[in-house]
Amino acid sequence: MVREVSESCVDSLLTEMVSCYCNRFYVNKPELAARRIEAIGYQVGHQLSERYTMERPRFTDHLEAIKFICKDFWSELFKKQIDNLKTNHRGTFVLQDNKFRWLARMSVDPSTDKVSSVEDNTSPTAENKAAQSMSMHLYFPCGIIRGALSNLGIPCAVSADISNLPACSFVVRIKAG
């Protein structure tokens, strides 16, 4: 049987990790905090992908590997698959999760749903902070995806788009090798 822990353990740990790096270590250097949070995700993704692919043949192309992330990998982590996969056939893939669990459980004021409009504000309002904290949380899953693909021999850059909350899209750009 697969060992399980309560979901609050993971939620609490992630919240505290993000807060530790953003509010204690790198208070005025969000880009440094972001890099560390992404690096932690990268390690996790790399190790998980190693474990989950141990008994399978190597993927023959990028699409195969991306599909593995969308189906098996995502299911292990979130008990659901990625809902929508798009590609431009030139190395960019968009993986959309219609209700991304790690955002769904974050308490965010509904007025911050439109993150793009927050950018107009110059002062660090509560909304602005909420949006920033949300984007900080997203560096972790972005790192996980990058780490997982890197373990499969696919170097890439990963970013997240939350303009359609609670949906979250991860944009994977594979580096030309």
Added chain:
Amino acid sequence: MPPVAPRSGDAIFANVERVNAELFTLTYGAIVRQLLTDLEEVEEVNKQLDQMGYNIGIRLIDEFLAKSNVSRCNDFRETTDVIAKVGFKMFLGVTASVTNWDADGTCCSIVLEDNPLVDFVELPDNCQGLYYCNILSGVIRGALDMVSMKTEVTWLRDVLRGDDVFELQVKLLKHVPEEYPYKDDE
């Protein structure tokens, strides 16, 4: 009459949302590794892990109280028993035991044989002095702080340091009685 505290967290754990423990274990491991890189000093990493645990504990206590139906423990013995049997089970899916009570009932050990935090973990030689699971002691200290009990929580035994089990000593320093905004006779 207040509801009786459950004697085990099995039923609660069966009903909470659960996730693959590998994700939790590897995430914790990656955080520890990143902290070792960023902070360099093992002592400082111990301190930060404890602080992270404390911050988690002061929030987790609410969920614990809400889901466990524990309303009030009569004494420190009952409190530690509930932590070991209900708290550990409800969050980590494992059960701990309480032993080594001192004569006046203010100091005991919580013993953990099975600990999901250390699955797949082996400490390299340069990490001597690291209390890898220090987040756990922080969580207990933080949670108890929120129910008016000031405690000191220290590791006595650690499997990663060659012991057979994990043993956490919990010492009650001060029990701040709850103050009510009203008098009994009003």
